[in-house]
Amino acid sequence: MNLNYPAEAEAFRAEVRSFLAQHLPDGWTGIGALDRDDAEEFTIRWRRTLSDNGLLGLSWPKEYGGGGRTKLEQVVLAEELARACVPFGRLTDTTSVKMMGNTLVRWGTEEQKQHFIPRILSGDDIFVQGYSEPNAGSDLAALSLRADRDGDEWVLNGQKIWTSRAYEGNWIFVLARTNPDVAKHHGISFLLCPLETPGVEVRPIRMLTGESDFCEVFFTDARIPIGNVVGEVDGGWKVAMSLLGHERGEEAAINPILFRAELDRLLQLARDRGRDRDPVIRDRLAWCYTKVETLRFLGYRILTQYLRSGELGPEASISKLFWSEYHQRAVDLAMQILGAAGMVREGPRPLRYFRPDEPGAPNSTNSWIDVMLLNARAGTVYAGTSQVQRTIIGEQILGLPKEPVPS
Numbered sequence: 343m344n345l346n347y348p349a350e351a352e353a354f355r356a357e358v359r360s361f362l363a364q365h366l367p368d369g370w371t372g373i374g375a376l377d378r379d380d381a382e383e384f385t386i387r388w389r390r391t392l393s394d395n396g397l398l399g400l401s402w403p404k405e406y407g408g409g410g411r412t413k414l415e416q417v418v419l420a421e422e423l424a425r426a427c428v429p430f431g432r433l434t435d436t437t438s439v440k441m442m443g444n445t446l447v448r449w450g451t452e453e454q455k456q457h458f459i460p461r462i463l464s465g466d467d468i469f470v471q472g473y474s475e476p477n478a479g480s481d482l483a484a485l486s487l488r489a490d491r492d493g494d495e496w497v498l499n500g501q502k503i504w505t506s507r508a509y510e511g512n513w514i515f516v517l518a519r520t521n522p523d524v525a526k527h528h529g530i531s532f533l534l535c536p537l538e539t540p541g542v543e544v545r546p547i548r549m550l551t552g553e554s555d556f557c558e559v560f561f562t563d564a565r566i567p568i569g570n571v572v573g574e575v576d577g578g579w580k581v582a583m584s585l586l587g588h589e590r591g592e593e594a595a596i597n598p599i600l601f602r603a604e605l606d607r608l609l610q611l612a613r614d615r616g617r618d619r620d621p622v623i624r625d626r627l628a629w630c631y632t633k634v635e636t637l638r639f640l641g642y643r644i645l646t647q648y649l650r651s652g653e654l655g656p657e658a659s660i661s662k663l664f665w666s667e668y669h670q671r672a673v674d675l676a677m678q679i680l681g682a683a684g685m686v687r688e689g690p691r692p693l694r695y696f697r698p699d700e701p702g703a704p705n706s707t708n709s710w711i712d713v714m715l716l717n718a719r720a721g722t723v724y725a726g727t728s729q730v731q732r733t734i735i736g737e738q739i740l741g742l743p744k745e746p747v748p749s
């Protein structure tokens with residue numbers, strides 16, 4: 343493992359830094375310092391700035407409107423955006439740009455790439471992720487959304503659940519069963535469905551915090567053109583699995599930066615609340631520091647492999663397991679530092695629902711309560727639960743015997 347980036351990556355880093363210096367407002371301290379409305383407005387403008395300068399879809403081919411740069415440069419950009427405390431796009435860009443865009447670049451037909459990629463970059467098309475179902479989460483291949491062929495159309499019937507921000511999207515990519523007569527992994531197709539299709543209904547789910555970030559999506563005789571399939575008919579499993587890799591790609595680089603920023607905030611919280619001389623709190627803060635450093639080195643390891651092979655191996659599961667379980671203990675410490683004050687909500691609420699609050703956020707109780715109550719709890723569930731990560735690590739890295747499959 344080489345911990346230094348090559349000279350050309352450092353040259354690109356300098357370019358990004360000068361771009362940020364030119365385009366960020368004076369006195370910028372991070373997106374977390376803005377209130378929700380201002381943050382939303384800033385993010386929309388910022389996304390356009392990134393897109394106009396070829397920085398959204400940086401490693402996608404130029405002929406479709408991408409930046410034509412390397413994966414390493416993409417990682418450098420992600421690091422610099424995280425350091426400058428600016429988002430790479432809107433929350434839906436995790437599913438739209440990172441997941442769907444990258445998947446189309448890899449698996450889409452020429453026509454699909456020509457049509458969708460510029461529209462994803464411009465934000466005209468926003469894709470959300472329709473994988474999970476009430477009876478198919480960890481065991482995703484058990485999904486039962488049906489897509490039956492009728493002439494030139496697929497007819498969709500069934501339900502998806504936990505679809506993040508479905509109310510903000512205009513497209514959903516779904517895994518649907520197109521052949522019920524073969525083994526479960528082999529009869530699945532990866533389909534694209536406009537959310538405005540008659541027969542598609544989005545119902546927001548109310549969460550612990552009282553807000554609604556994810557939804558149920560119902561399909562009742564919803565008809566889409568036969569050509570709205572990515573990859574081969576009945577061959578959607580391969581496409582679906584490669585998409586999950588994109589969820590983890592840049593995380594390896596930016597997680598250590600985000601968690602370090604959160605740890606700095608936690609240290610400040612301990613000082614502000616006069617708890618930084620308490621030996622037990624100090625011991626736990628030191629523990630957090632060692633974990634964030636370990637996360638950094640784990641990140642380098644995963645990145646090295648990703649940049650060499652273009653793929654993320656099972657090692658990415660170590661990082662997912664590590665950060666999500668670390669985070670629950672770190673926010674638990676924040677609540678211990680806050681003590682009784684942690685029962686009183688004050689200050690702005692977090693801008694996002696995943697991982698730490700945005701860098702630059704004030705040390706308000708609302709920030710820690712929401713991160714504690716919801717984000718950190720959900721971290722060991724979304725993108726593969728801790729139990730599933732442990733199985734992957736056991737079977738695919740340690741070579742332990744396979745988990746028995748109940749018949």
Ligand SMILES: Cc1cc2nc3c(=O)[nH]c(=O)nc-3n(C[C@H](O)[C@H](O)[C@H](O)COP(=O)(O)OP(=O)(O)OC[C@H]3O[C@@H](n4cnc5c(N)ncnc54)[C@H](O)[C@@H]3O)c2cc1C
Nearest residue numbers: 471472473474478479480504505506720723724725727729
């Ligand atoms: C915040 C958030 C956002 C999400 N966004 C989306 C989205 O946009 N689109 C989407 O499609 N999905 C989304 N999901 C769903 C997510 O992918 C699933 O919740 C996840 O895959 C787990 O599935 P499940 O909830 O059905 O739990 P289950 O799979 O039913 O698991 C329940 C429990 O059983 C354990 N378990 C299951 N199988 C095994 C096994 N073989 N061995 C050991 N233990 C096992 C699990 O670890 C877990 O503890 C989101 C989830 C969250 C929390």
